[in-house]
Amino acid sequence: MKPIIVLKLGSSTLTAGTNRISRGKLEDVARQIVALRDDYHLVIVSSGAIATARQFINIAGWENEVASKQAMSAIGQPKLMQMYSEVFGDFDIRIAQCLMTYRDFENEESKQNTVNTIHQLIAHGYVPIINENDTVAVEELIVGDNDKLSALVASLIQADKLVLASDIDGLYDKNPHLYDDAQHIARVSNFEEVLPFIEEKKHGLGTGGMTSKLAAARICKAHHIEVIIVNGGRTNFLVDCLQDAIPATRFVST
Numbered sequence: 237m238k239p240i241i242v243l244k245l246g247s248s249t250l251t252a253g254t255n256r257i258s259r260g261k262l263e264d265v266a267r268q269i270v271a272l273r274d275d276y277h278l279v280i281v282s283s284g285a286i287a288t289a290r291q292f293i294n295i296a297g298w299e300n301e302v303a304s305k306q307a308m309s310a311i312g313q314p315k316l317m318q319m320y321s322e323v324f325g326d327f328d329i330r331i332a333q334c335l336m337t338y339r340d341f342e343n344e345e346s347k348q349n350t351v352n353t354i355h356q357l358i359a360h361g362y363v364p365i366i367n368e369n370d371t372v373a374v375e376e377l378i379v380g381d382n383d384k385l386s387a388l389v390a391s392l393i394q395a396d397k398l399v400l401a402s403d404i405d406g407l408y409d410k411n412p413h414l415y416d417d418a419q420h421i422a423r424v425s426n427f428e429e430v431l432p433f434i435e436e437k438k439h440g441l442g443t444g445g446m447t448s449k450l451a452a453a454r455i456c457k458a459h460h461i462e463v464i465i466v467n468g469g470r471t472n473f474l475v476d477c478l479q480d481a482i483p484a485t486r487f488v489s490t
């Protein structure tokens with residue numbers, strides 16, 4: 237079997253900084269999958285269900301509370317998958333949807349069923365697109381942004397690499413949004429050294445930020461999976477980061 241790359245795409249990458257899912261970004265990802273598919277199997281962990289719902293429904297009257305977000309996710313998820321299907325279909329990429337929760341990683345039977353499903357899909361040339369099942373679990377809605385989910389998926393299916401698309405070129409020695417003199421970090425081998433570098437701009441609920449990306453990298457390190465944080469706003473970001481052609485942060489898995 238070819239090595240597996242798990243690619244995590246968050247809402248900010250998928251919307252390309254706008255309030256709509258960017259078909260241009262989906263095309264960019266599709267083109268890269270085509271470029272890589274002789275060498276790798278691709279598995280996508282995608283947020284964006286709520287962002288998709290926002291562009292289809294009049295959100296006035298929908299409170300910004302967890303239950304409303306769950307309902308919006310249920311509305312947006314099939315529309316998001318429709319967009320993936322349309323755009324990826326133009327590139328002859330077939331897709332499948334898997335919805336999961338953290339609890340599925342605690343149950344041996346669920347874990348085995350998940351592995352079987354994903355391996356069957358990739359063996360038949362399908363790209364699994366995974367999101368949290370927001371109807372039955374709300375962990376990522378409240379505290380995360382699918383970073384941890386993507387790390388659990390990568391570990392479970394014994395992926396070769398996890399690529400986390402961010403809104404920034406990776407990790408710096410301090411938050412560049414807060415400090416002009418922040419220095420980029422290309423490689424990390426020691427987590428304890430970099431933890432103090434994280435200083436999130438937003439506080440409270442609803443942001444994963446670098447904190448959840450480091451948590452994801454920590455999970456993967458235990459399974460010897462390389463993690464790369466790259467700026468998903470760059471065109472061709474996945475292919476380029478694999479070739480070390482753009483700035484990114486690699487967490488070496490030795």
Ligand SMILES: Nc1ncnc2c1ncn2[C@@H]1O[C@H](COP(=O)(O)OP(=O)(O)O)[C@@H](O)[C@H]1O
Binds near residue numbers: 403443
């Ligand atoms: N040391 C750091 N280096 C880089 N980014 C940092 C750092 N500390 C905090 N951050 C924040 O993490 C953000 C990237 O995390 P990401 O999960 O992609 O974004 P978000 O969850 O905000 O959509 C950056 O935009 C930045 O605000």
Ligand SMILES: N[C@@H](CCC(=O)OP(=O)(O)O)C(=O)O
Binds near residue numbers: 282370
């Ligand atoms: N699962 C939900 C939300 C996950 C989430 O918070 O992700 P993100 O919007 O990338 O911070 C969705 O697809 O909209």
